[in-house]
Amino acid sequence: MSILVNKDSRIVVQGLTGKEGMFHAEQMIAYGSKVVAGVTPGKAGQSVLGVPVFHTVADAKAATGADVSLIFVPAAFAADAACEASAAGVELVVVISEHIPVMDMIRAKAFLNARGTLMVGPNCPGVITPGQCKVGIMPGYIHTPGGVGVVSRSGTLTYEVVHQITQAGLGQSTCIGIGGDPIIGLNFVQLLELFREDPGTQAVCLIGEIGGDAEEKAAAVVAAGYPKPVFGFVAGLTAPPGKRMGHAGAIISGAKGRAQDKLAAMEAAGITVIRALGEFGATVASKLR
Amino acid sequence: MNVHEYQAKEMLARFGVPVPKGGLATTPQEAAGVARELGAPAFVVKAQVHAGGRGKAGGVKVCKSVDEVQAAAQAILGMHLISHQTGPEGKLVRKVWVEAATEIARELYVAVVLDRGAERLAVMASPDGGMDIEEVAAATPERIFSTRIDPGQPLWDFQCRQLLFGCGLDAAQVRQGTGLLQALVELATAKDATQVEINPLAVTAQGKLVALDAKINFDDSGLRRNPDVAALKDPTETDELELAATELGLNYIRLEGNVGTMVNGAGLAMATMDVIKMAGAQPANFLDVGGGASEEMITKGFEIILDDPKVEAILINIFGGILRCDVLAAGVVGAARKMDLKVPLVVRLEGTNVAEGRRILDESGLNFSVAGSMSEAAAKVAQVLEGAA
Numbered sequence: 001m002s003i004l005v006n007k008d009s010r011i012v013v014q015g016l017t018g019k020e021g022m023f024h025a026e027q028m029i030a031y032g033s034k035v036v037a038g039v040t041p042g043k044a045g046q047s048v049l050g051v052p053v054f055h056t057v058a059d060a061k062a063a064t065g066a067d068v069s070l071i072f073v074p075a076a077f078a079a080d081a082a083c084e085a086s087a088a089g090v091e092l093v094v095v096i097s098e099h100i101p102v103m104d105m106i107r108a109k110a111f112l113n114a115r116g117t118l119m120v121g122p123n124c125p126g127v128i129t130p131g132q133c134k135v136g137i138m139p140g141y142i143h144t145p146g147g148v149g150v151v152s153r154s155g156t157l158t159y160e161v162v163h164q165i166t167q168a169g170l171g172q173s174t175c176i177g178i179g180g181d182p183i184i185g186l187n188f189v190q191l192l193e194l195f196r197e198d199p200g201t202q203a204v205c206l207i208g209e210i211g212g213d214a215e216e217k218a219a220a221v222v223a224a225g226y227p228k229p230v231f232g233f234v235a236g237l238t239a240p241p242g243k244r245m246g247h248a249g250a251i252i253s254g255a256k257g258r259a260q261d262k263l264a265a266m267e268a269a270g271i272t273v274i275r276a277l278g279e280f281g282a283t284v285a286s287k288l289r
Numbered sequence: 290m291n292v293h294e295y296q297a298k299e300m301l302a303r304f305g306v307p308v309p310k311g312g313l314a315t316t317p318q319e320a321a322g323v324a325r326e327l328g329a330p331a332f333v334v335k336a337q338v339h340a341g342g343r344g345k346a347g348g349v350k351v352c353k354s355v356d357e358v359q360a361a362a363q364a365i366l367g368m369h370l371i372s373h374q375t376g377p378e379g380k381l382v383r384k385v386w387v388e389a390a391t392e393i394a395r396e397l398y399v400a401v402v403l404d405r406g407a408e409r410l411a412v413m414a415s416p417d418g419g420m421d422i423e424e425v426a427a428a429t430p431e432r433i434f435s436t437r438i439d440p441g442q443p444l445w446d447f448q449c450r451q452l453l454f455g456c457g458l459d460a461a462q463v464r465q466g467t468g469l470l471q472a473l474v475e476l477a478t479a480k481d482a483t484q485v486e487i488n489p490l491a492v493t494a495q496g497k498l499v500a501l502d503a504k505i506n507f508d509d510s511g512l513r514r515n516p517d518v519a520a521l522k523d524p525t526e527t528d529e530l531e532l533a534a535t536e537l538g539l540n541y542i543r544l545e546g547n548v549g550t551m552v553n554g555a556g557l558a559m560a561t562m563d564v565i566k567m568a569g570a571q572p573a574n575f576l577d578v579g580g581g582a583s584e585e586m587i588t589k590g591f592e593i594i595l596d597d598p599k600v601e602a603i604l605i606n607i608f609g610g611i612l613r614c615d616v617l618a619a620g621v622v623g624a625a626r627k628m629d630l631k632v633p634l635v636v637r638l639e640g641t642n643v644a645e646g647r648r649i650l651d652e653s654g655l656n657f658s659v660a661g662s663m664s665e666a667a668a669k670v671a672q673v674l675e676g677a678a
Contacts, residue, residue: 110440246555261501278664
């Protein structure tokens with residue numbers, strides 16, 4: 001079992017004909033993902049990697065039944081692309097694009113919410129259900145099918161954790177990079193709820209970082225009663241206040257968004273907090289055995 | 290991106306928000322000239338640096354004459370202004386803003402900010418202007434009024450009335466304040482600002498509202514479509530290495546420690562800094578060379594790290610995903626040779642083709658210490674520093 005995507009997910013790639021879109025679509029197809037359509041306005045009728053290209057998501061959906069969209073378009077057009085996918089009735093929109101203006105995301109998020117469309121990202125590596133479906137830019141081979149759900153605000157840090165879990169002899173149910181921006185789609189709380197109901201997930205790992213209060217809200221959900229073990233890590237204990245640490249959302253504002261407060265909230269909620277990143281996989285494995 | 294007070298006030302004025310008349314000066318003579326032209330009964334001379342707490346730090350002076358303005362500018366220009374937001378070394382003041390002093394009856398606080406949790410803009414107002422708003426929020430939260438703007442909706446008049454009557458303004462002032470708050474929202478929306486703060490917003494002796502101080506933070510991701518905002522960037526306000534890094538396309542932040550770091554990905558870069566601290570050392574920087582690091586980016590990363598004289602060791606932590614570790618290892622070796630590296634280097638590579646990557650590092654003949662895991666990398670950094678001491 002899994003959440004969000006599985007072997008039956010039918011993926012449309014918005015921006016398929018671009019360099020990045022083509023590269024990652026090829027990797028996804030090699031992994032076994034069903035990439036059924038591409039969208040590039042003005043390029044309908046073309047075929048890339050054996051995948052038909054359409055002018056619009058609506059056309060792509062009508063012709064192929066796509067239910068997941070993956071967005072690689074440049075930041076200036078990404079919010080529009082997400083709204084297009086939502087309007088076309090795509091159920092899940094995964095936005096890889098980075099540097100999307102916050103004002104655009106405020107409007108796009110409201111548009112998607114009004115239509116019940118789920119979004120992952122932006123500024124994220126995407127979603128993978130190991131062995132079934134990869135929708136994003138993560139290296140597929142570090143994953144292995146299993147029962148650990150992983151949710152993370154960061155890209156390569158997710159790979160690090162997933163790799164350790166795999167090395168420790170466990171596998172993952174679904175891994176979601178939720179993105180490093182101030183305004184994102186699915187968050188820790190929503191994904192904890194999806195994992196709660198997923199019989200294929202035995203434990204959940206939350207990989208947080210400084211900025212915002214997503215980790216504190218997740219801790220509150222766990223504190224209120226969560227049926228599965230939860231593991232937590234927060235990056236940025238040594239980050240100075242007032243500085244954006246790479247991700248647009250990773251900033252300590254005044255006394256808000258500090259890593260030590262997030263870790264304290266997690267610990268108080270009964271989440272197993274791992275401070276030494278190198279011991280993440282081993283800790284999860286020892287607790288689950 | 291932050292801007293100076295004078296730039297924020299010019300921006301506010303463009304959106305119809307009343308601000309005191311004033312001018313910018315870089316010398317005491319210029320400051321006197323601005324004052325003479327203003328011809329006001331009293332003036333305020335204000336240091337222009339990107340930091341709060343300027344008043345307490347001696348960076349703001351009220352003057353009664355042109356001569357006093359010149360003397361105040363003399364004292365402020367060239368000072369290293371030290372406040373709770375600058376760090377102990379302070380900030381060099383290169384410019385002052387001279388404005389006509391305002392007769393103040395009372396001071397309010399108003400702001401438009403991005404509310405991350407609510408995923409929309411929030412508008413806030415408080416009758417306790419001129420104070421640190423976080424202190425007001427902690428001590429007397431009932432004295433802060435706020436409302437949120439639904440995406441795609443305007444800031445309605447009634448929302449402004451709730452805030453401004455709450456602050457105790459009279460009906461005429463509420464009418465003026467409504468337009469002012471709506472102008473702040475228009476500015477934030479049009480110019481991609483995630484924070485527009487007026488503290489204090491003065492009610493003058495004549496009952497008018499005037500923005501006495503202003504702070505605007507712009508969304509970096511919106512700068513491309515707002516070239517007028519991008520042009521407000523003051524390079525002297527940014528650390529020179531951070532500036533150089535930005536030009537090379539790197540995400541670099543200088544810190545206080547002695548272990549330089551180079552990592553692909555922001556989250557892993559922060560986690561690597563933390564690992565260094567846990568090993569008993571201190572990170573010298575945050576450096577994200579991008580999720581898909583290339584040899585070129587690694588060479589550039591070395592240049593930036595080695596320009597910091599505090600660096601006594603370097604930890605490179607790369608998780609090779611789509612990019613293969615052997616390619617990255619060749620990049621590290623190539624870059625290290627080019628740079629004639631003098632400080633010890635710990636390299637931790639993980640991911641695709643890692644065995645081949647480590648072999649390339651081992652056989653390079655360079656003084657690398659190769660680590661397998663994060664824990665090992667931390668231990669090796671501590672070891673290398675002990676050896677150096």
